[in-house]
Amino acid sequence: xxxxxxxxxxxxxxxxxxxxxxxxxxxxxxxxxxxxxxxxxxxxxxxxxxxxxxxxxxxxxxxxxxxxxxxxxxxxxxxxxxxxxxxxxxxxxxxxxxxxxxxxxxxxxxxxxxxxxxxxxxxxxxxxxxxxxxxxxxxxxxxxxxxxxxxxxxxxxxxxxxxxxxxxxxxxxxxxxxxxxxxxxxxxxxxxxxxxxxxxxxxxxxxxxxxxxxxxxxxxxxxxxxxxxxxxxxxxxxxxxxxxxxxxxxxxxxxxxxxxxxxxxxxxxxxxxxxxxxxxxxxxxxxxxxxxxxxxxxxxxxxxxxxxxxxxxxxxxxxxxxxxxxxxxxxxxxxxxxxxxxxxxxxxxxxxxxxxxxxxxxxxxxxxxxxxxxxxxxxxxxxxxxxxxxxxxxxxxxxxxxxxxxxxx
Amino acid sequence: xxxxxxxxxxxxxxxxxxxxxxxxxxxxxxxxxxxxxxxxxxxxxxxxxxxxxxxxxxxxxxxxxxxxxxxxxxxxxxxxxxxxxxxxxxxx
Numbered sequence: 001x002x003x004x005x006x007x008x009x010x011x012x013x014x015x016x017x018x019x020x021x022x023x024x025x026x027x028x029x030x031x032x033x034x035x036x037x038x039x040x041x042x043x044x045x046x047x048x049x050x051x052x053x054x055x056x057x058x059x060x061x062x063x064x065x066x067x068x069x070x071x072x073x074x075x076x077x078x079x080x081x082x083x084x085x086x087x088x089x090x091x092x093x094x095x096x097x098x099x100x101x102x103x104x105x106x107x108x109x110x111x112x113x114x115x116x117x118x119x120x121x122x123x124x125x126x127x128x129x130x131x132x133x134x135x136x137x138x139x140x141x142x143x144x145x146x147x148x149x150x151x152x153x154x155x156x157x158x159x160x161x162x163x164x165x166x167x168x169x170x171x172x173x174x175x176x177x178x179x180x181x182x183x184x185x186x187x188x189x190x191x192x193x194x195x196x197x198x199x200x201x202x203x204x205x206x207x208x209x210x211x212x213x214x215x216x217x218x219x220x221x222x223x224x225x226x227x228x229x230x231x232x233x234x235x236x237x238x239x240x241x242x243x244x245x246x247x248x249x250x251x252x253x254x255x256x257x258x259x260x261x262x263x264x265x266x267x268x269x270x271x272x273x274x275x276x277x278x279x280x281x282x283x284x285x286x287x288x289x290x291x292x293x294x295x296x297x298x299x300x301x302x303x304x305x306x307x308x309x310x311x312x313x314x315x316x317x318x319x320x321x322x323x324x325x326x327x328x329x330x331x332x333x334x335x336x337x338x339x340x341x342x343x344x345x346x347x348x349x350x351x352x353x354x355x356x357x358x359x360x361x362x363x364x365x366x367x368x369x370x371x372x373x374x375x376x377x378x379x380x381x382x383x384x385x386x387x388x389x390x391x392x393x394x395x396x397x398x399x400x401x402x403x404x405x406x407x408x409x
Numbered sequence: 410x411x412x413x414x415x416x417x418x419x420x421x422x423x424x425x426x427x428x429x430x431x432x433x434x435x436x437x438x439x440x441x442x443x444x445x446x447x448x449x450x451x452x453x454x455x456x457x458x459x460x461x462x463x464x465x466x467x468x469x470x471x472x473x474x475x476x477x478x479x480x481x482x483x484x485x486x487x488x489x490x491x492x493x494x495x496x497x498x499x500x501x
Contacts, residue, residue, distance in 0.1 A: 071426050071442075132456060137449060 002184040005257040006246040006409065009094025009239030010353070011086040011194075012346050014336040015054035015232055018085060020093075023336065023346075024353045027361045028382050032335045034218055034230050041202045043129045049205045052218050054232035054337025056082070056198075064088045067097075068155045075138065076151060077116035078198035082235035082342070083148035084155055087192060090237040091156060095251055096190065100157055107188040108152050108162035109179040110237075111171025111195030113341035114204070116143035121203045148196050148235075160188055166341070169301070171195050172236065173344025173394035173402035177260035179240050180404075189245045194349075196235035197341035205231070211270070213305055219338075220365040221302035221331035222309045222373040229303040232337020236345035238352075253409030255352045255390070259288025265399025272311040272395050274318060280401035281319045281393065288405040290389055293323040296405075297360060297385060299351030299392040300375075302331025303338060310372045312393065317374075328385045329375045330354065334364035344394035348404050351390045356408055360385035412459050412485035414478050420458065421477070424450040434475035441474070448477075461485045 015033025016023040026033070033054040041047035061073040064084050073081060091097040096106075119142040123135040141147060146164040153162045161182070165175045172195025179193035199205075208214050208231060215228035246253055261283025265276030285292060301312055316324055332350050339346050354361060360378040378385070392404045422429040425447040432441070438448075448468055455461045463484055471477050 074426055126453075130457070132462075136453060137446060 003186055004243035005180045005183045006241045006243040006251070007238050007254045007257065007352060007406065008241045008246050008251040009090040009096065010254060010349050011089030011091075011093060012234065012236040012349055013056060013059065013082045013086045014234035014339060014346060015056050016336050018060060019089060020349065020353065024350060027332060027335050027350055028359060030362050030364060030381055032364055033232070034334070034337055043125050044202070047202050049200070049202060051214060051216060052230045053200055054230060055200050056233050059085060061085060064155065072155060077119045077142045077147060078233070079112060079116050079196050080142070080148040080151045082198060082233070083110065083196035083237070084151055086194065086196070086235035087152050087156065087237040090192070090194070090239050094239040094241070095249070096239065097156075102190055103157050104159045105188070106158045106190040106192060107160040107179065107182060108149055108158050108192045109165060109175045109182070110149045110152065110193065111165045111167070111173070111175040111341045111345065112145055112148060113166065113168050113171055113197050114199055115145040116147055117199050117201040117204050119143040121201050152192065158192065167400040167402070168396035168398055169338070169340055169343050170394040170396035170400045170402040171341040171344065173348065173392065173404055174262065174400070176238060176240070176257070176345060176348060176404055177262060177402050180257040180260055183240050183242055189242045191240040192237060193240055194235065194237035194345040195342040197339055198233045199340060200231055200233045215304060218365050219304040219334040220367060221300065221304045221334055221363050222313070222329070222370065222375055222377060223366045224368045224370040226304045226306060226309060228305050229333070229338045232333070232339045234336070234339050234346065235342050236339070236349045238345065238349055254356060255406040255409045257404060257406050258290070259284045259405035261285070261287055261403040263401045265401070267399050270397055272308055273399060274311050274314040276399050277311065277315045277393070277395045277401045278318050280403045281315060281391070284391065284403035284405045285319070288389070290405070292320050293326055294389050295387045296327045296389040296391045297351055297355050297387040298327050298329045299347045299390060300329050300331045301393045301395045302333055304333060308395065312395065313373045313375055325376060327376060328360045328387065329377050330360055331363050331377070332361065335361075344392065344402060347394070348390070348392040348406070351392050352406055355387055355390045355406070358384055358386045412461065412482055414482055416459070417455070417478055417481050420454050421451055421474075424454050432474050434473065436474050437472050438474070438477065439472070455481060459485055
């Protein structure tokens with residue numbers, strides 16, 4: 001017999017703010033954290049960041065400082081700082097933050113697309129631009145892909161299995177999926193899952209520019225004349241827990257992860273595949289054991305790139321057919337930007353809050369219908385929408401797909 | 410530009426996250442929780458701020474705040490124009 005997987009804690013950080021409450025209230029109000037950046041590198045005059053981005057400014061680490069000491073947070077790369085702030089909120093929310101025994105037995109599976117970009121770039125600037133002979137001794141431990149996981153383990157005293165998952169923009173969705181499998185299998189009672197990314201750095205920005213994936217104006221999911229994605233940054237953490245364990249301690253249950261589906265396109269490094277992504281959606285429905293006509297809130301991958309949104313529409317129409325009309329598709333990247341390795345987790349988290357509240361937040365920046373993106377969406381302002389399930393899609397570069405299905409708690 | 414003991418104390422306080430008022434001359438680095446990694450962070454910040462280049466070996470035997478200040482301030486002011494010259498060259 002497998003355990004049921006409850007979601008008992010939520011925490012997030014994005015350009016919409018830090019805390020789930022601020023992210024959700026702004027999302028629901030139709031607000032966006034995207035603004036125009038116009039920055040010049042402090043040490044390299046010809047290196048600039050100009051364009052729309054959902055940048056997280058002024059991270060408040062005071063809650064973690066009080067919990068673990070200021071010295072702990074001061075040494076973190078932004079990616080790890082986002083992770084510990086979001087996870088502190090999630091653990092406090094779950095009621096487990098002071099339960100040292102439960103945390104010691106817990107596990108961490110946390111996603112990230114690219115590690116400590118700020119640390120990597122600072123080390124290059126020291127040598128190549130400033131002419132110094134060496135870099136800080138913490139350069140490697142701060143930049144490694146698993147740095148955030150190690151800090152979560154150290155700060156919160158988690159002593160079970162802990163590791164990072166890297167699958168580009170699906171990283172944190174894969175992390176939640178695998179954590180759910182661990183809870184189901186009885187390998188852990190409590191799993192901390194999610195992801196973080198902090199790639200609004202000059203070097204990473206130029207990488208995205210070269211890829212020609214970024215919109216010059218803003219993020220317009222499923223809209224006519226959409227021109228690309230808008231980078232964001234931040235973290236999102238969910239606490240997954242054996243439902244019986246959660247009930248026994250009287251925890252608030254936000255929802256239950258009932259299905260996960262994963263697939264790989266085995267196709268192209270950047271172009272999505274409707275066939276590959278469709279297998280992940282079908283797999284998630286089969287795992288969840290719910291019918292395709294069960295009214296669902298679909299938290300789309302919805303990047304706002306011409307190709308993703310067209311392909312995602314093809315996927316959802318292909319899998320759900322006429323049943324799609326009973327569902328509602330939301331696309332929150334227009335509000336918090338593309339959080340890359342944290343994207344799947346924040347979209348699952350906000351989708352779960354939307355499901356629980358019975359509200360579909362609007363898709364922002366919509367210019368008009370695209371016949372190739374014919375989906376049931378909400379525009380303008382939030383609408384009441386009573387669904388029985390959440391379907392959260394993540395379709396990453398390199399063809400790595402993860403789909404999560406949850407129900408209300 | 411001469412570097413004052415106050416300038417350096419500001420950097421030490423900021424980088425090692427120790428209250429400025431706790432940085433009394435006789436206080437030991439150990440009692441303040443200032444470890445070798447903190448000294449490296451202090452040195453890096455001084456390099457960026459004042460163009461002073463310091464080697465780790467120069468801190469051997471340093472145990473108090475006053476001794477730390479001596480090493481840094483003496484090096485900075487002895488190097489004088491050399492230090493600022495190195496900083497300017499690195500920008501090109």
